[in-house]
Amino acid sequence: MGPTVPFGSSTKLLPPKFSLAAAAAFLACIGCSTPPVAPPEIPRKALARPGPSGYNRLIFAGDVMLSRGVRKAIVAACDSALPFRKIAPLTSAADIAFVNLESPFSDTGPYHEGGLVFHAAPEMISGLQLAGIAIASTANNHSRDCGSHGVDYTISWLRSHGITPVGSSESEQATHGGVILERHGIRFGFLGYTYDQQNGNWRDIDRRIALADPAVVADDVSSLRKRADIVIVSMHNGIEYMPRPSQKQIDFAHAAVDAGATLVIGHHPHVVQPEEHYRDGLIFYSLGNFVFDQYQREATQQGELVEVAFLGKRIIAEHTFRVRITPTGPELE
Numbered sequence: 001m002g003p004t005v006p007f008g009s010s011t012k013l014l015p016p017k018f019s020l021a022a023a024a025a026f027l028a029c030i031g032c033s034t035p036p037v038a039p040p041e042i043p044r045k046a047l048a049r050p051g052p053s054g055y056n057r058l059i060f061a062g063d064v065m066l067s068r069g070v071r072k073a074i075v076a077a078c079d080s081a082l083p084f085r086k087i088a089p090l091t092s093a094a095d096i097a098f099v100n101l102e103s104p105f106s107d108t109g110p111y112h113e114g115g116l117v118f119h120a121a122p123e124m125i126s127g128l129q130l131a132g133i134a135i136a137s138t139a140n141n142h143s144r145d146c147g148s149h150g151v152d153y154t155i156s157w158l159r160s161h162g163i164t165p166v167g168s169s170e171s172e173q174a175t176h177g178g179v180i181l182e183r184h185g186i187r188f189g190f191l192g193y194t195y196d197q198q199n200g201n202w203r204d205i206d207r208r209i210a211l212a213d214p215a216v217v218a219d220d221v222s223s224l225r226k227r228a229d230i231v232i233v234s235m236h237n238g239i240e241y242m243p244r245p246s247q248k249q250i251d252f253a254h255a256a257v258d259a260g261a262t263l264v265i266g267h268h269p270h271v272v273q274p275e276e277h278y279r280d281g282l283i284f285y286s287l288g289n290f291v292f293d294q295y296q297r298e299a300t301q302q303g304e305l306v307e308v309a310f311l312g313k314r315i316i317a318e319h320t321f322r323v324r325i326t327p328t329g330p331e332l333e
């Protein structure tokens with residue numbers, strides 16, 4: 001019983017921060033008798049195509065929700081990295097891989113089988129590690145689903161596993177300053193925003209989570225451009241299940257590009273929306289779902305992975321992969 005263990009279970013394969021003991025405790029606590037599957041360490045450098053200096057391939061995916069039906073599938077398989085196993089060879093080969101983390105991590109609080117309050121078990125970070133995720137948006141309408149503690153915990157849990165959060169941090173100032181990931185001599189600056197952070201559960205605003213305001217993103221992009229070669233803006237915005245972007249999405253994305261952003265990466269509608277070449281920028285209004293449990297509609301079971309290749313500060317290629325969202329994770333169509 002249990003999942004196939006394609007990469008063996010030697011502790012030598014463990015990424016440095018992954019705790020086999022913690023995973024074992026998690027699986028024991030959910031009734032699994034099989035040993036936990038250690039996430040393999042994929043030699044990223046070996047998979048990445050060698051390129052000229054300043055050549056980088058970035059890959060972007062949409063909403064990752066590790067609660068509810070996704071948690072159920074993980075528990076059934078006794079594999080905390082299950083949703084990422086099929087797609088990891090592609091994402092982990094990128095110089096930078098990005099997702100929107102729609103479920104906060106927390107070490108306290110209940111797990112709901114249904115409803116709209118999400119909670120990712122700490123051990124499920126092994127899936128993000130397996131997929132080679134370097135940066136995750138933590139600004140979305142579910143950012144506060146595990147309360148103020150969940151906001152803090154998610155930021156520090158991601159960082160302690162080598163994943164940079166964007167869109168929330170320990171202070172409003174730090175959030176709006178953005179983050180920079182340097183690859184092959186190029187500084188990629190990231191900012192993240194959400195249209196809403198209350199989701200009907202809160203009345204106040206948590207200033208640590210950036211709200212999507214065209215004037216604010218314009219200021220933030222202008223400031224970050226002074227420290228970064230490329231600015232990329234994550235945008236959690238739009239209307240669920242709508243195939244076209246709303247005026248709010250368009251206004252926000254255009255403001256980001258007008259201020260100097262090269263890429264705007266949209267998510268939240270749960271369906272794929274068009275891309276737009278606008279001035280010197282490239283806008284993906286919605287990449288749709290990536291890891292989610294919405295099987296009620298055909299469109300919510302299709303997502304996009306976008307790969308953008310840079311030579312220095314210039315985009316030299318883009319490629320869109322269609323992915324099918326299945327109960328065991330996304331797979332290429």
Ligand SMILES: [Zn+2]
Pocket residue numbers: 102140141142236267268
């Ligand atoms: Zn959302």
